[in-house]
Amino acid sequence: MKLLEFEAKEIFRNNGIPIPEGVVIKSPDELRRHLNGFTDEVVVKSQVDVGGRGKAGGIIVTQKADAVEAARHLFSFPIKGLIPKAILVEEKLPIDHEYYVSISIDRTTRQPMILFAETGGVDIEETARTGGPEALRRVGFSPLLSEVPGFLMRQILGTAPKELGPVINNLYKAFCASDALLAEINPLVTTSRGVFAADAKLIIDDNALIRQGITANRDLTPREREAEENGFSYVELEGSIGVIGNGAGLTMSTLDLIQHYDGKAANFLDVGGGAGRERVMKAVRLVAGMPDVKVIVVNLLGGITRCDEVAKGIIDAGIDQHVITRLAGTNEEEGKALLAKNGYQMLDTMEDVVKQAVKEAAA
Amino acid sequence: MIYGDHTTGIIVQGATGNQGAFHINLMNQYAKETGGRGVVAGVTPGKGGQKVHGVPVYNSVREAMAENDASTSVLFVPGFAAGDSIMEAASAGIELITAITEGIPVHDTMRALAFARMEGCTVIGPNCPGTLSPGELKLGIMPPHLAMPGNVGIISRSGTLTYEVINELTRAGIGQSTVVGIGGDPVIGQTFTDVLERFEADAQTKAVVLIGEVGGNLEEEGATSTDLPLVTYIAGISAPPEKRMGHAGAIIEGGEGDAVSKIARLRKLGIPVAGKPSDIPALVRELL
Numbered sequence: 223m224k225l226l227e228f229e230a231k232e233i234f235r236n237n238g239i240p241i242p243e244g245v246v247i248k249s250p251d252e253l254r255r256h257l258n259g260f261t262d263e264v265v266v267k268s269q270v271d272v273g274g275r276g277k278a279g280g281i282i283v284t285q286k287a288d289a290v291e292a293a294r295h296l297f298s299f300p301i302k303g304l305i306p307k308a309i310l311v312e313e314k315l316p317i318d319h320e321y322y323v324s325i326s327i328d329r330t331t332r333q334p335m336i337l338f339a340e341t342g343g344v345d346i347e348e349t350a351r352t353g354g355p356e357a358l359r360r361v362g363f364s365p366l367l368s369e370v371p372g373f374l375m376r377q378i379l380g381t382a383p384k385e386l387g388p389v390i391n392n393l394y395k396a397f398c399a400s401d402a403l404l405a406e407i408n409p410l411v412t413t414s415r416g417v418f419a420a421d422a423k424l425i426i427d428d429n430a431l432i433r434q435g436i437t438a439n440r441d442l443t444p445r446e447r448e449a450e451e452n453g454f455s456y457v458e459l460e461g462s463i464g465v466i467g468n469g470a471g472l473t474m475s476t477l478d479l480i481q482h483y484d485g486k487a488a489n490f491l492d493v494g495g496g497a498g499r500e501r502v503m504k505a506v507r508l509v510a511g512m513p514d515v516k517v518i519v520v521n522l523l524g525g526i527t528r529c530d531e532v533a534k535g536i537i538d539a540g541i542d543q544h545v546i547t548r549l550a551g552t553n554e555e556e557g558k559a560l561l562a563k564n565g566y567q568m569l570d571t572m573e574d575v576v577k578q579a580v581k582e583a584a585a
Numbered sequence: 586m587i588y589g590d591h592t593t594g595i596i597v598q599g600a601t602g603n604q605g606a607f608h609i610n611l612m613n614q615y616a617k618e619t620g621g622r623g624v625v626a627g628v629t630p631g632k633g634g635q636k637v638h639g640v641p642v643y644n645s646v647r648e649a650m651a652e653n654d655a656s657t658s659v660l661f662v663p664g665f666a667a668g669d670s671i672m673e674a675a676s677a678g679i680e681l682i683t684a685i686t687e688g689i690p691v692h693d694t695m696r697a698l699a700f701a702r703m704e705g706c707t708v709i710g711p712n713c714p715g716t717l718s719p720g721e722l723k724l725g726i727m728p729p730h731l732a733m734p735g736n737v738g739i740i741s742r743s744g745t746l747t748y749e750v751i752n753e754l755t756r757a758g759i760g761q762s763t764v765v766g767i768g769g770d771p772v773i774g775q776t777f778t779d780v781l782e783r784f785e786a787d788a789q790t791k792a793v794v795l796i797g798e799v800g801g802n803l804e805e806e807g808a809t810s811t812d813l814p815l816v817t818y819i820a821g822i823s824a825p826p827e828k829r830m831g832h833a834g835a836i837i838e839g840g841e842g843d844a845v846s847k848i849a850r851l852r853k854l855g856i857p858v859a860g861k862p863s864d865i866p867a868l869v870r871e872l873l
Contacts, residue, residue, distance in 0.1 A: 327691060329801040329834070332698055332772050347839070365695040366703075401690050403771075429664060429833060430690035455831035470769055470831025471743020471798055474820040478844075479861055481823040490824075492831040495726075495744075523745050523752075524728060526607075550752070551728075572749070573863055 223426050223439045226269045228310045230405075230422035237396035239389055239407075240418045244312035250294040253311060257286055263314040266292040270304040278302065283314060315418055320409035321382060322346050322358075323390055324423075325397045333362040334397065336370070336390065338378045342409035370394055386410065389417050401430030445508065452504050454491055461486025462583045464509035464518035464543070466502075468493050468527060476521045476572060485580035488515045496526040502535025510541035517582045520547040521572050529557025537564050544582060548575040586718045587738075587763050587783040587790075588681055588709070591621035593722055594654050596646060596679070598670050599661035600627025600637050604685070608661065608726050610638045615723045626653040646677040657681040659715060659724050667711065668693030675706035683724045684710035684774070691833070694772045701774070708774030712833065714744040714766035727764060735760015737869055738784045740777055740807070741796035742769050742832065746820060749862050750796060757866035759873075762790040769832025771800065777807025785813055792816070792872040794865060799824045800834045800842040805850045814872040817851050818859040819844045 225233070231241045245256040246269075266289055268280035275281060280301045282292040293309050322342035328335040338359045339349050350358040361374050370378075375387045389410065397405040406423040426434055442450060449456030455470060463480055465487050467473030477487045489512060493505045502520075509518055518541075522532055530553040536545055537560065547568045549557050561568050569575045595612065599605040609624045616623025626649040627637050633644035643649040646658065658679045662670040667686040674682050675697075682701065689711050701708050709716065715725015719732040726744075731752045737759055741747040747766055754761060765780050767773055777795055784790045792814040797804035799821035808815060822844040824830050826837040837843045848858050859865045 327695065327772060329771050329803065330776075330806060332695055334695070364699055365692070366699050398692060401692050403691065427691050427833075428829070429688045430692070433665065433690065455829075457825070457828045457830060459825065467745070469743060469745025470835055471741070471746030471796070471820050472749055474743075474798060474824060474830050474835070475746050475749070475862060477823045478820060482861060487823065490830055523748055526726075526728070571863070573861070 223428060223431060223436065223441050224271045225424040225426065226271060226308070227267065227422050228269055228308065230424035231419065233396055233400050233424060234393070234419050234422050237399060238392040239396065240416060241422070242312040242315055242418055242420065244310055247293060247309050247311060248307065250290050250297055253290050253293050256311070257289065260286050260313055262286060264289050265312045265314050266296060267310045267312065268296045268299065268301060268306040269308040269310055270301050270306045272302045272304060275301055315411060315420060316413050316415070317420070318412045318414070320411050320420075321386065322349070322408045323393060323410050324404060324406035324408070325394055325402070326404045328362055331362050334365055334394070335360055335362040336378055336394075338390070340380070340382055346408065383412055385412070385417050389419070400424060401427045401434055403427050445512070449491065449508060452501070452508070453494055454505060454508070455494075456492075456508075457490040458512070459487050459489055461488045462514045462516045463579050464488045464512065464515040465521070466491045466493060466505050466509060466518065467521045468495060468497060468524055472521065472523060476519060476576065479572060479576045480519070480580060483577055483580045485576070485583055488512050493522070495524060497522070497532065498528070499531045499535040499538065502532050503538040506536055506539035506541060506545065510539065510543050515543055517579050518543055518545045519575050519579045520545060520549075521575060522548070523550045527551040529554045530560060533557040533560040536561065536566060546575050546578050548572050586721050587780070587787050588716050588718070588722070588724065588765075589657055590718065590721045591619060593657055594622045594625040595724065596649050596653070596655045596658040597624050597627045597640070597661065598646065598658050598674060599629060599663070600640065600642050601629040601632045601635060602661055602663070605661035606637045608659070609640055611726070612659070612723055613638065613640070615729050619720050621722055625655050646674045646679060650677055650679070657683070657724065660684045660686055662686055664688035664690070668697040671697035671708060672700045675701035675704040679706055682706060682708045683713070683715045684708060684768075685713060685715060685725055686710070687712040689770070691770065691772050694770060698772065698774050709765065710768040710773060712770040713768035713773070714747065716763060716765045718763040719761055725766070727766070731755055732764065733760045736762050736789055736791040736873075738762050738787070738790040738793040739764040739796065740780045740793060741766050742798050742834070743796060743820065746862070747796060750794060750818070750865055753863055753866050754794075754869065757870070759866055759869055762787065769834050771834035776803050778803070778810040781807055781811040781813060785811060792869055794818070794869060796820070797847065798832070798835050799830060799844050800832070800836050800838070802842065802847070804847055808851055808854055808856050815856050816859060816865055816868040816872065817856055818862060818865060819847050819851070822848070
């Protein structure tokens, strides 16, 4: 789950990373009582979770006197369709230089990896592309270490100021303590008053949300959240063929096959292993509840999935749309008989099921 | 038989939970059919002295190993405790851990894998269905009856999609040497590259089917690492960017790891890529 800038900064601050003085407001008028704390210029920042926020006009640098107006503007200014629920107002720092630093997990080496660039504040992919390997330095190290070893820190920093070292080390601590997949400061700035994280980005591992005290994953739509509560993996798409499968790979492959035959899937739903009557019923109803779904494909394969249970779940759901099923597993014959008796269609291969569904969705 | 054979003794960690108990039974049924030793001991801290489907349960891996001849463990321990259990098994001298558990925080996985490597222990998974050498050994939860012995290896990031491919191959009369589910998480122990190295040293395996999906670039890394004849399939050509497709690792991030560019890179290496699972048997037959 992605955190908003002000939430990430709170975690950074708790891990010893200096951040600019600032306040989080939920309405423009709230800012009035905080203005005395600022001198001269302030930075007013829309708290939406999208990249390129600055370029899109979501960050306004302004005189203190105009800050409330700027906040009022941002509260009703959509960025990539998102309206902020909160705005962060910060002191404007006297910046000398901007750097880039991030820590992420490298799948290939199975280690934390630090990325550092001497030019921050801009699109980092652009720096990597135009500046060559020296412009974006990469250093990985053992996850069993509790801090970044000195020799690696020297390698990361090169000729950049040594004061950045402790901040990067604290970023690694924040990265570990918050179960982050990504911890990024762009820009990390040097000023006459020291080093500051001018921006902050944190993505928390969904598998660690409970441990991090986060109860609801905000990245999900309401239907996606309902699916998660039922133990399904679910993604909303834009077509008219509902899809229910077991296992991420098989479900993805079913979606791909729909595209292969020029159909459009409405969703991805993985019911998980060993799904019984109740779970199947819930899954079918959830998918049927999407407004555009005309037909539903159920593709279940597994040693422990009982086909008679699945058939009962489909029948229990009692939905209006046509359900086309492909089942392989225990009690296959009983499942087929139950579905046939209740007028449901069952085919033997995923290709047949998908072709049939594409035909019906187009009709 | 790249991870053991019918003489391999298995310890199940997380033996008294629903999943653990259920699969002890299934693994031992398969062992009985194939003349294997199967699961010889279970481990659940605090539940030592119990029995699960006739298998004795111990409080620690060390105790289980002291009283039983076993070199490999299969792990069903829940997410937040699984990292610790991997380290326990590695420290006790287990040579191969198959981590079935889904939902382990990735920081825990990273540390546990680094620790296991220091102890010289190999880890398959996590978030995987395990391995199956038809007629010899089942470590994990794969349904064995779709498979038949033969000389094609399978390596996959997925579970049920692998069963689909096993099913297609068996129906086409093509048997399998060992089927390895390496797991759907972003950080996993054995990668395509590691498993391919074992297949190269395995006299039984003549060709390998590599089943990948969106996210990362382990498929391309594996494909460039080997001289073995390969057929590949990549799931997720219809997957939207920045959405996690069921597996924690199945996500197109920052414009990287999408199926179209994976497939393009594999084709550039001259490796056949199946357009759909049912095309795999014909492509494999061309290699044999």
